[in-house]
Amino acid sequence: MDLLKTINRYIYVARWELVSILRDGGVMLIMLGAIFIYSTLYWLVYHNQVVREVPIAVIDMDETESSRGFIRDLDASPNVSVAFEPEDMDQARSLFYDRKIYGVIVVPDKFEKDISSGVQTIVSIYADASYFLMYKQLYAAATSTIVDKNIKIETSRFMAKGIDGKTAVALADPVEASVTKLYNRYEGYATFVMPAIMVLILQQTMLIGIGMVNGTMTEKGQWRRYKKRGRSLSALLVVMGKSLAYIFFAMALALVVYGVYYKVLGYPSLGNELEVLLFFMPYLLSVVFMGIALSTLFKYRETSVITLAAWSVPFLLLSGISFPMEGMPSWLYALGQILPASSAINGYVRLNVMGVELSDVFSEYVWLWILTLVYFVFAVLMVRVKLNSMKDVEKMSAETIDDNTVVVAPEPVIPHEVSAEVSDKEPNGLSERKGEELIVYNPEEADMFIGNREKDNFYQN
Amino acid sequence: MEIRRGLIFTLRRELYKLRRLKTFVVVVAFLPLLSLLFLVALFEKGVPRDLPVAVVDYDMTSLSRQAARMIDAGAFVKVVDSPPSVEAASEMMDKGDIDAIVIIPEGLERSILRNERQEVPIFINGSNLLVGSLIQKDIVTTVQTFSTGIEIQKLETQGLSPLAAYSASLPISFSKHVLFNPYTSYGYYLMPGFMAMMIFFFAILSTVFAMGLELKRGTAFKWLSGAGHNMGVAIIGKMLPYTLWFWILSFVMMWLLYAHMGVPMNGSATVIIVASLLLVLAYQWLGVLILSVTKSLRLGLSIAAGYSVLAFSFSGLTFPFIGMDGFVATIGKVLFPFTHYMDIFVDQSMRGAPVSCSMPDIIALCLFVLAGMAVVPLLRRLCVNSKFWGRL
Numbered sequence: 001m002d003l004l005k006t007i008n009r010y011i012y013v014a015r016w017e018l019v020s021i022l023r024d025g026g027v028m029l030i031m032l033g034a035i036f037i038y039s040t041l042y043w044l045v046y047h048n049q050v051v052r053e054v055p056i057a058v059i060d061m062d063e064t065e066s067s068r069g070f071i072r073d074l075d076a077s078p079n080v081s082v083a084f085e086p087e088d089m090d091q092a093r094s095l096f097y098d099r100k101i102y103g104v105i106v107v108p109d110k111f112e113k114d115i116s117s118g119v120q121t122i123v124s125i126y127a128d129a130s131y132f133l134m135y136k137q138l139y140a141a142a143t144s145t146i147v148d149k150n151i152k153i154e155t156s157r158f159m160a161k162g163i164d165g166k167t168a169v170a171l172a173d174p175v176e177a178s179v180t181k182l183y184n185r186y187e188g189y190a191t192f193v194m195p196a197i198m199v200l201i202l203q204q205t206m207l208i209g210i211g212m213v214n215g216t217m218t219e220k221g222q223w224r225r226y227k228k229r230g231r232s233l234s235a236l237l238v239v240m241g242k243s244l245a246y247i248f249f250a251m252a253l254a255l256v257v258y259g260v261y262y263k264v265l266g267y268p269s270l271g272n273e274l275e276v277l278l279f280f281m282p283y284l285l286s287v288v289f290m291g292i293a294l295s296t297l298f299k300y301r302e303t304s305v306i307t308l309a310a311w312s313v314p315f316l317l318l319s320g321i322s323f324p325m326e327g328m329p330s331w332l333y334a335l336g337q338i339l340p341a342s343s344a345i346n347g348y349v350r351l352n353v354m355g356v357e358l359s360d361v362f363s364e365y366v367w368l369w370i371l372t373l374v375y376f377v378f379a380v381l382m383v384r385v386k387l388n389s390m391k392d393v394e395k396m397s398a399e400t401i402d403d404n405t406v407v408v409a410p411e412p413v414i415p416h417e418v419s420a421e422v423s424d425k426e427p428n429g430l431s432e433r434k435g436e437e438l439i440v441y442n443p444e445e446a447d448m449f450i451g452n453r454e455k456d457n458f459y460q461n
Numbered sequence: 462m463e464i465r466r467g468l469i470f471t472l473r474r475e476l477y478k479l480r481r482l483k484t485f486v487v488v489v490a491f492l493p494l495l496s497l498l499f500l501v502a503l504f505e506k507g508v509p510r511d512l513p514v515a516v517v518d519y520d521m522t523s524l525s526r527q528a529a530r531m532i533d534a535g536a537f538v539k540v541v542d543s544p545p546s547v548e549a550a551s552e553m554m555d556k557g558d559i560d561a562i563v564i565i566p567e568g569l570e571r572s573i574l575r576n577e578r579q580e581v582p583i584f585i586n587g588s589n590l591l592v593g594s595l596i597q598k599d600i601v602t603t604v605q606t607f608s609t610g611i612e613i614q615k616l617e618t619q620g621l622s623p624l625a626a627y628s629a630s631l632p633i634s635f636s637k638h639v640l641f642n643p644y645t646s647y648g649y650y651l652m653p654g655f656m657a658m659m660i661f662f663f664a665i666l667s668t669v670f671a672m673g674l675e676l677k678r679g680t681a682f683k684w685l686s687g688a689g690h691n692m693g694v695a696i697i698g699k700m701l702p703y704t705l706w707f708w709i710l711s712f713v714m715m716w717l718l719y720a721h722m723g724v725p726m727n728g729s730a731t732v733i734i735v736a737s738l739l740l741v742l743a744y745q746w747l748g749v750l751i752l753s754v755t756k757s758l759r760l761g762l763s764i765a766a767g768y769s770v771l772a773f774s775f776s777g778l779t780f781p782f783i784g785m786d787g788f789v790a791t792i793g794k795v796l797f798p799f800t801h802y803m804d805i806f807v808d809q810s811m812r813g814a815p816v817s818c819s820m821p822d823i824i825a826l827c828l829f830v831l832a833g834m835a836v837v838p839l840l841r842r843l844c845v846n847s848k849f850w851g852r853l
Contacts, residue, residue, distance in 0.1 A: 350557055
């Protein structure tokens with residue numbers, strides 16, 4: 001009998017939470033819409049994946065067959081394109097300031113002569129490092145063109161001494177580095193950042209959404225629902241009930257986002273789907289419990305947006321994806337591990353981009369379960385504190401009015417009809433405080449601002 | 462006179478209201494500062510060092526060991542292990558312990574002595590673009606140096622002087638001039654963008670919040686009448702404390718960047734200071750626009766937050782405009798004042814471009830302010846009509 005009662009209450013909490021989510025357009029926009037909107041917009045920005053044909057200028061001070069050949073080789077590289085051949089550095093500089101070029105290469109005087117007479121010639125590379133992707137392309141194109149050219153020149157020198165072609169190449173370049181880029185062969189930018197961003201968005205939108213639902217409840221004084229009619233619910237039950245709704249929601253969302261939309265956008269998904277799903281379980285759970293714990297702190301509906309939204313970028317950095325952990329202080333990286341997204345991103349990228357097995361991300365997986373447990377306990381404690389603070393129902397309602405103080409300007413001075421109906425409908429229509437309107441005119445405040453003389457002046461307008 | 466009194470009154474009213482919005486004050490005052498400090502801590506090192514790689518040495522000769530030592534000495538990588546086989550190494554990569562595998566094939570020394578060309582396969586985890594390209598640059602340069610070293614030795618045995626051997630081994634050499642970011646520090650390059658984004662995120666959010674709250678709590682008419690029924694005065698008076706605060710924060714940002722982190726300042730600091738003020742204003746007036754169009758505090762906040770987070774990706778700072786589709790690049794320039802601010806920043810701070818170069822961007826920032834001002838009548842309508850009040 002008792003068990004039945006508990007289950008009933010549990011379902012009551014969960015159902016009410018779910019209804020609160022589904023009936024609230026603002027919450028739905030953040031928890032459901034945002035992840036699709038963001039991933040689509042980011043796709044628009046990054047979908048070309050690579051920057052090819054970075055425009056550069058070449059100053060040819062030699063103007064011989066060799067120097068022109070060298071410039072042609074450079075231009076043939078997919079990474080850069082020789083867009084201008086200015087006369088001197090001044091012209092190049094103004095092209096550069098106009099953002100028409102992102103680097104300058106100077107082929108020196110006597111380029112051809114020096115090469116044929118065996119004197120080393122020096123090509124100058126001026127690369128703009130204020131835009132890194134372009135710097136990288138220019139540098140790679142210039143160095144590889146020079147290295148190839150060197151091997152060719154040396155080989156022909158050796159061959160001129162009567163050495164056979166194969167040995168000549170071996171003498172010119174005894175050890176060759178042959179690089180294979182695994183998992184992101186074409187160095188795509190979207191392939192690099194998007195899996196991480198999409199995992200992070202889920203954490204951010206869930207935290208903000210949960211904060212919004214519970215902040216609204218606090219603002220409207222609806223947490224008292226759990227203490228009504230003598231059926232005081234335990235914090236454990238409230239957390240279990242609330243989380244059931246969010247987990248249900250997050251699971252459904254994750255299936256659509258990572259199971260379908262992620263693939264539609266064409267990001268790598270080499271992982272075993274069941275394993276990815278298993279990996280996501282503790283991630284979603286820990287995010288939901290963390291969200292419930294944090295949400296007890298929010299007094300208003302909008303508090304979660306203004307306090308949490310700004311952190312998306314720092315959180316992404318903390319995960320060590322867009323800026324590697326080897327580059328940041330280790331204490332900061334360790335601190336970042338309290339966020340479920342940090343481990344989830346690292347695990348997800350390895351599972352889905354590299355295609356490793358769940359056993360290879362075991363440490364991340366275990367850590368996420370530990371976080372789940374920790375945040376669960378944290379959520380129960382926070383909810384308990386919140387419920388306990390509402391023991392005194394009389395005091396509580398006074399506080400609610402204070403929180404919601406709606407100051408309406410004095411009747412006669414307002415040209416339009418003022419009824420200022422503060423809509424206080426509860427999302428599921430099971431309103432328990434219907435008709436309780438919180439229109440309080442606070443004369444003290446009005447006096448503070450409007451001295452009598454000023455009042456006359458302004459209101460006669 | 463009327464305007465001045467309205468302005469002062471609105472300002473005093475706003476400051477009075479702030480006393481009762483403690484969370485909001487904390488958010489506006491301390492979160493941006495905290496995030497600046499966070500970014501300083503994060504980028505203090507600037508460049509990732511000691512990226513973990515494994516060397517699988519199948520040759521086991523003194524030459525191959527020398528190669529492994531040279532790789533370890535590279536600026537960005539560290540040889541953390543020498544597993545016995547490629548399989549063992551690839552398992553390490555799966556577990557995330559290493560980011561690259563260098564395989565030194567059996568017979569390296571022997572084939573070099575026999576004048577045969579030898580290949581050194583290098584497998585790099587490319588899933589992290591930044592890590593992958595740093596490792597590639599580092600190891601490939603090392604292998605090339607190693608190769609050149611062998612060649613020089615061989616040329617010397619043929620009787621060439623060391624200098625002649627060196628210049629014969631590199632007919633074309635190059636001198637690299639890294640412009641504007643001498644240490645190719647990721648901090649120099651990413652930090653200004655992230656810092657500006659964090660500060661101005663709160664600039665737009667605070668505007669929407671402060672004004673939206675008047676609508677939500679039904680005090681909008683009082684706000685307007687307090688400013689003598691002049692909507693423009695009402696907006697400016699309300700925004701003024703925030704304008705000043707965020708402008709001050711931009712000075713803090715510059716102090717951290719230039720004095721603390723040593724980011725180069727090659728151009729006109731005045732232009733950046735003016736641009737910072739203009740960007741604060743542009744963001745605030747865009748906040749006015751967003752609120753006027755969405756007509757609700759909550760929706761306005763969500764959109765303002767989403768918009769200003771997106772600004773970074775659309776600024777072309779990390780993934781450049783020339784890599785985007787034309788219309789996406791246009792969106793980035795037309796819808797986001799942040800793009801112009803960053804252009805000014807790069808032009809003046811890094812590149813030391815002439816001031817005239819930044820004028821189009823300054824004008825663009827002014828246009829954003831004007832766009833926000835155009836909707837003042839719309840906001841006025843919301844303030845005088847109670848049907849727009851009390852919405853969540």
